[in-house]
């Protein structure tokens with residue numbers, strides 16, 4: 001594949017420059033390239049995929065973050081690949097997915113919900129009731145409260161009686177029962193898909209995301225690891241004559257102002273870091289964090305006061321501690337385990353109100369054996385944390401390792417089988433991907449979700465934004481949100497004059 005850091009590819013005329021090769025930027029570029037636009041994607045890092053990328057080490061292919069995908073082959077990440085399949089007959093790398101069941105741990109209970117759960121799948125519904133009633137270490141009243149809440153959510157989904165945009169998940173769950181145990185169990189899946197506490201996450205997004213996961217019967221993971229998604233997109237872009245250039249950091253977006261104050265400023269191109277050259281194009285798409293677009297690349301110009309106020313007030317999601325653990329033997333049979341609670345905020349950690357934190361564990365080499373050398377295993381373990389708790393990093397690493405030990409067969413001591421271990425914390429995520437190391441950019445709170453999200457259009461003519469930070473009315477988990485945003489941004493560009 002022609003992925004390159006060679007700047008000679010820049011001596012062309014471009015219709016659109018995309019700043020950032022995250023999922024949003026690559027999706028947008030792929031849709032535009034398929035429609036015949038001449039595109040170039042400029043990426044500051046030495047790899048593509050942004051927060052959803054992989055690296056290789058000693059025979060292992062490792063995801064930077066810890067990812068599970070809610071819709072996989074049936075969702076927005078696959079749409080552009082499907083569109084390209086009918087157009088391109090080239091050697092574009094395929095994007096193949098595997099679906100897998102969820103394992104949810106709560107206290108000493110392990111749930112393996114049989115999916116899909118819906119009124120139309122009575123047998124699975126019946127089995128779920130059985131699982132809840134046989135939970136160990138949980139009071140009878142809590143079990144019934146959990147069932148009542150689950151049926152309440154199902155009824156709410158069908159009836160849509162209350163305006164869920166104005167409630168957070170905790171407020172919605174309190175309508176069904178006062179049982180904290182029932183609320184915590186349901187909220188654990190909210191933690192996982194939003195990277196913010198349930199008392200901040202908007203109930204409408206929670207409902208849409210969870211019911212789509214349940215309807216589609218599980219969670220997905222791509223063959224080849226997370227990096228396979230970006231590789232497939234870059235294959236589409238290059239197959240259509242576009243370029244994706246790594247090690248090309250953009251320092252400034254170049255804008256020209258009209259002498260007439262009634263005419264909006266318009267895009268001229270971009271200036272690369274440490275180079276004098278301006279790469280010209282009439283249209284630029286920023287796939288970087290929204291605040292960084294305004295503060296760094298636009299040098300705090302061109303936004304009206306109302307927008308500046310909104311940008312300054314943006315609240316981001318929590319960050320994470322992620323361990324990449326290479327094991328010299330195959331220890332785990334599971335593929336994906338959620339051990340509740342998976343988020344630690346400054347308040348919950350200080351007050352000790354949370355039980356011992358759990359974590360999210362993805363044994364990626366159990367999806368795709370090629371991600372680890374034969375007979376070995378790769379585990380990605382993660383915990384959502386407030387960046388302000390960074391000084392507790394070592395304690396969190398210990399918590400994750402202890403949880404991993406508990407998930408292993410009793411005869412195996414995990415520490416004896418660790419070949420190597422890498423750690424990615426808020427500081428590392430921030431230095432690679434920016435904005436306080438946020439897992440899913442701007443938090444989907446009641447104040448910032450759906451109609452209140454940042455738009456893809458900006459006040460500068462020809463300047464657009466895409467990624468998990470933008471796209472009015474969009475919802476979804478990080479990567480899928482970014483892919484929808486990239487797709488919609490491309491449609492907008494194709495329909496507008498600039």
Ligand SMILES: Cc1cc2nc3c(=O)[nH]c(=O)nc-3n(C[C@H](O)[C@H](O)[C@H](O)COP(=O)(O)OP(=O)(O)OC[C@H]3O[C@@H](n4cnc5c(N)ncnc54)[C@H](O)[C@@H]3O)c2cc1C
Pocket residue numbers: 019020021022023024025042043044045048049050051052064065066067068069070248249250251287288289320322382429432433434438439440441466467468469477478479480482
């Ligand atoms: C630990 C962790 C766990 C996650 N878990 C999940 C999960 O389970 N499921 C899920 O769907 N999502 C998950 N996410 C979120 C998901 O990865 C992101 O929401 C998604 O990848 C964001 O894509 P994006 O295109 O918006 O931005 P990004 O991935 O941030 O891409 C932006 C790109 O722009 C580049 N860039 C920035 N500045 C410049 C510049 N000046 N010049 C050139 N390039 C620049 C960056 O290097 C980056 O490559 C997780 C993220 C993390 C960190």
